[in-house]
Amino acid sequence: MGHCEVKFLPSGKIVQVESGVTLLEAAGKAGIALHHLCGGHGQCGRCRMSVVDGNVSGGSSSILSAEDTDNGIVLSCMAHVDGDVTAEIPDATRVGERIELDEDAERFITDFPGIALKEFSAKPLVTKIYMELDKPTLDSNYADSDRVKRQLLKATGAKSAGISLEVLKKLPAVLRDSDFAVTVTAFRCDSYIEVLDVEKGDSRECGYIAVVDVGTTTVVTHLVRTSDMATVEKEACFNAQAVYGREVTARIMAAEKKGVEKLQELVVGDINRLVLEMVERAEVALDDVLAVVCSGNTTMIHFLLGLPTDNIRRDPFIAVVADVPSLNAADVGLKIKEQGRLYVVPGIGSWVGGDLTSGILATGLHEKENISMLIDVGTNGEIIVGNSDWLMACSASTGPALEGGSVECGMMGERGAIEKVFESDGKVEFQVIGDGEPAGICGSGIIDLLAVMLEKGIVDRAGRFVEGSDPDVAFVDERGKYTIPGSGVFMTQDDVDNIITAKAAIFAAVKIMLDRLNISFSDLENLYIAGGFGGFINIANAQKIGLLPGIPVSKIQYAGNTALLGAKLAAMSLDAFSELREIVAKTTYFDLMGTNDYVEQFGQAQFLPHTDISLFATENSDNET
């Protein structure tokens, strides 16, 4: 296979690929994120491009109109590069290349002060320790490395210490050049501490950890300084693996077909790019980034590590690893300090990963006397319920509808997305991220919109469009479609069906968990909701559509990106990391896929809000909008 050069317009980005790869893959390699839902199977028709110059084979489809075909439009997922190609990407296909770190997008990457985070003592997983050592004499003649180790054990309380061969090689010279005043970079693992590097003088100020939430849809990073725990930079982008599908299962299938290395390369590339952007903006040397601490669902972590995922999607759904050992970051291709480390927040099971463990730590659910619940809505919904005595977790495959995927006008929560929809004086109004023209609708807007449509009788409780219910409802082939006035953004019957499927999957899982435990909704002291909805989720609307149960709104808190928050706690404190392990040990994983009643509950939840309206009606009295 030969090498081809693919140029993408309007950005002019050029990428080298082997002939035969698809234009969609080439765009992914160029770091360009594209709208597509089906995972590159030529079904959703969202990844249109026009070939301006050069040849591709394939790419035509019955989804494309004759006009499209005449204009050189192809489906980029089906078009294979055949020699050098220049392709133009329409605005509708291209999504923002990264979420802008502006006020609006900060909702993705900010801490949510609404949750009181537990305080841990400052013991970063990788840290710098300054030491002024006694100089050796005939009476104090132990080896250089022993001198450093003794001081290190004293300073950190660790029980045993190691030093790598590379550090040993340079140690004598560094000690003597600096008059025995050095800064040691060391990483912790339980009661063991290992020296990664030794530098002259005091360089404690130059130590950072990149904390990463490796989401199926977005990758979010914070750069934290180890000396004072300050978050100095934040960055986020779409997970470039989206080129292989929006859903976890689609990506696992892609990994089986193309090799997991392809998926690893993409997410590692994302993290490297984000870290580089953060250090450049913060004017920090890449060499001062001592570690990457990741949290993510089990499959994303497997992709990051390049581990086979085949058995995760096959009965009995077995991961390779749940508690990942601390690694050299370079071993997976992460570009930070040469000897830098990679830590992964431990997960619970194949479908309940470290993102949820992080969420438990961040909400403190595992330490409360009364029973609480956390629902983390992602491409998979993960649910935890419990208290200081016990914890039970399960997951449900929700699909990407509530994150803006599998909804025709859906988009991620970036500039141009409708994030809120509400009625004001009988009129349907909306709010756009960045206040510009609406380009689509993100998760929080989608929940609002369906709630408004239900309230206005545009859809009935079964989720079916009602003819003549509203002037903005149109029917095509007997299937309804509602357009938000003045926006051009609409919702179809397929969209509504997908949203109902997603919320029903979550609600059914929640209901079964509680039934099994013989607990009712009113027993819940707190209900935390986490996820990437784009905007702050409107709790009352989430209840109206039956995503959340009808308990008093005061008990429900939007907790934000708990995956990132928990990982940050762990990065900054070995105690927090140990607590994550305790959480894992304490949690029972309950596999819904092995139960019969799930299908029944799922069916009952396919109404708005539910077949059993009593679950929502009575307790909604104190709701606020």
Added chain:
Amino acid sequence: MGHCEVKFLPSGKIVQVESGVTLLEAAGKAGIALHHLCGGHGQCGRCRMSVVDGNVSGGSSSILSAEDTDNGIVLSCMAHVDGDVTAEIPDATRVGERIELDEDAERFITDFPGIALKEFSAKPLVTKIYMELDKPTLDSNYADSDRVKRQLLKATGAKSAGISLEVLKKLPAVLRDSDFAVTVTAFRCDSYIEVLDVEKGDSRECGYIAVVDVGTTTVVTHLVRTSDMATVEKEACFNAQAVYGREVTARIMAAEKKGVEKLQELVVGDINRLVLEMVERAEVALDDVLAVVCSGNTTMIHFLLGLPTDNIRRDPFIAVVADVPSLNAADVGLKIKEQGRLYVVPGIGSWVGGDLTSGILATGLHEKENISMLIDVGTNGEIIVGNSDWLMACSASTGPALEGGSVECGMMGERGAIEKVFESDGKVEFQVIGDGEPAGICGSGIIDLLAVMLEKGIVDRAGRFVEGSDPDVAFVDERGKYTIPGSGVFMTQDDVDNIITAKAAIFAAVKIMLDRLNISFSDLENLYIAGGFGGFINIANAQKIGLLPGIPVSKIQYAGNTALLGAKLAAMSLDAFSELREIVAKTTYFDLMGTNDYVEQFGQAQFLPHTDISLFATENSDNET
């Protein structure tokens, strides 16, 4: 610099080198061991070669006769290769390339059953564990690596376990291909255990550890099977670093000048060659050698690891590391199983290394109620005294005389070496290793010979030759020389001086240690002597020349290669390895170089046996020959 090809006759071995290297260095690179004592400084005249073809620059010397020069003889340490060269190595220059594993040479590499070794439970540092795992189900759905780790912790009693990324990558396939019956290769470090590899089925029989005594003069290895602790092969060779000098200090200076990597390359090459020879003879796959466990003096270990040694020879004599962390064997260039480990027996100080710690463990001196002493005679003499409550160690620079170096007819204990000299019916007789023609004399023979010469009045108590004392004594330039009748092997005044210096250095160190501790020789319950003398040392003769004090012979034991014995115990038992660490923690290192009385004691010991003859005379009554 260009590349040159150097061919050595009579073997015909060819080696590629850069132009400008010496013929001696080229021979070292070709794996040919040569006689030379001065460390390549043109002083000893032992490394003669004749240049048959091609050019060298330098190499002439006043040591060489006119006839030598006419015949193309050069000193190979001074002759720099200038283009392709063919050089012939005379028999007298060449030493055996490895010690033959015959009955005679086995004295180097055998266990000495004279010492009762402590029994430790079998817990090899790296081992293979066979496990038949329960297969995963929906109810038993933990990750593959957790399944293995749980079983591993149960089987070994370790407290925490890790698995490398490479093993994680292959783990799911190996488990499922083998129906969950696998053999795990794992290494221990305190209470931690790490999986290095996982294989289908039961391969426990295919696990070996190479135990190595990295001596300044010889490198000795045993291949031990981990399943039953059986020693299946043995091998030994001369340390190829001899090209840079016989003494430790000469090699440190060479490392400073040429780079420590040169010395590392040589000793790593030696170990690789020995291991390869052992596995080939034992018909074992190199991939089944799971670890190398080394013991050696601190400088040799630094060379093995490629660590700077500059500060070891400079006041206050500081090593980089005394307790070396467990490493990947591949990191230093050792060629065993790809993921195999390297363990080093912990040492006490810069001049008292893991070879002595091993010796303490092997003799069990640290567990006896009464006070014992161990003298390890090498190029440096190391002395330990103590009991179950305390241990004190020191070292003395002895030079290589007692190992057959710095003695004109001296050689190592290989075939052809005179290993015993004794009087029988008034005649001086000798015994040769391999029973052939004598080619020289090794350490045990040297001690015997000096004792016989003293007994016969050939030398006086000051070590000076007595004119007319024996028909076989000749005088040249007023300096005596005694030839053993019928052997052609002789001893000169310089030789005697060197031997006396060596034994005086050791005895002075022994005496000072005891004086400081206010202990007399009669307080010693046991005295162990270890070292590479070639043959079993004759204790009575060692006392006659004043190497060993005059305590009853029944209290003195020749312990053999305790460096290797101790390392083997450690390799086969984590408990033994931990005990080595306890020994280190318990031992006080006493630096003779910082004391004034050493010079005085050294002076007093320069007589045969000593200025103070009472130290030897009275208690010698029960000696046997």
